Amino acid sequence: MTGNPAPATATQAPHAQPDATAVPLLEARHVSKYFGSVVALRDVSLEVRAGEVTCVLGDNGAGKSSLIKTLSGVFPPDEGEILVDGNPIRFSGPREARAHGIATVFQDLATVPMMSVWRNFFLGQEPTRSFGPIRFLDQGRAKDVMRVEMAKMGINVSDPNQYVGTLSGGERQAVAISRAVYFGARVLILDEPTSALGVRQSGIVLRYVIQARDMGRGVILITHNPHHAYPVGDRFVLLKLGRVMGTYTKDQIDVGELTQMMAGGEELAQLSHELQRLDPDQPGLQRVARELAEDAKAHQ
């Protein structure tokens, strides 16, 4: 399998602006979610529109996964509501969310490693052929469809029988994303698709995000990394300790401001101070502390 990442500028190419007055495909309104005394989400609102990428950013424990789980039917919100095409809905589970065209690609559970690429692509929805009264799996067609769909993502599959477990992280994400798009997802939710990937593979995944957007899908991209979010995002939702710290469109914020809000200059300065105190004779630690201090200064 080979991927051909688009040049970096491709991610910044202008795209047709979606109709801002159109009803969002998916929406969370004033959603709260509690786990015992833990507030995972408090009064969170977010919109996903056709042809737009909504990025959800936040640190560990900010509530990102809890938010996408309420949006994808894993659990209902304790307060607030989820709307599909402007209509309030209470999903019975992820299957019902999928039936409404909402597909979530979880980073680790997206594919089955000990299964071939083409089987992973279809996962039980393989095309069949009839021979008299007998129906059987149309392997040839399945492999062709998979090849064509993956090629649309810029990936050439040389051996469809290859185990997915032998692919790179980025290529595995590609199988999961192209499957979701092929099976009609109108809303694609990607939970940290780039967190375990290198630069090149992250570039490939981000390009799929743009392709899905350009096909008119609504995309939610969850990430820690403002440098991944900014080039592809149209809307940015910042979560902290379960609360929305801000929602911005791209023209309201630049990548520096986004990074600053994510990291928090003050917190970096404090962390740097603590590291310096820990062990003044440890050069490695001191170097990290200096870098943090520089970052903190850059954020002021």
Ligand SMILES: Nc1ncnc2c1ncn2[C@@H]1O[C@H](COP(=O)(O)OP(=O)(O)OP(=O)(O)O)[C@@H](O)[C@H]1O
């Ligand atoms: N099933 C659960 N039971 C109890 N607490 C939970 C559960 N799921 C999440 N939480 C808590 O809710 C808060 C938000 O967690 P969540 O997983 O949504 O954060 P996140 O932003 O996805 O973090 P990360 O970047 O580490 O994936 C955390 O304090 C977490 O411990």
Ligand SMILES: [Mg+2]
């Ligand atoms: Mg998470």
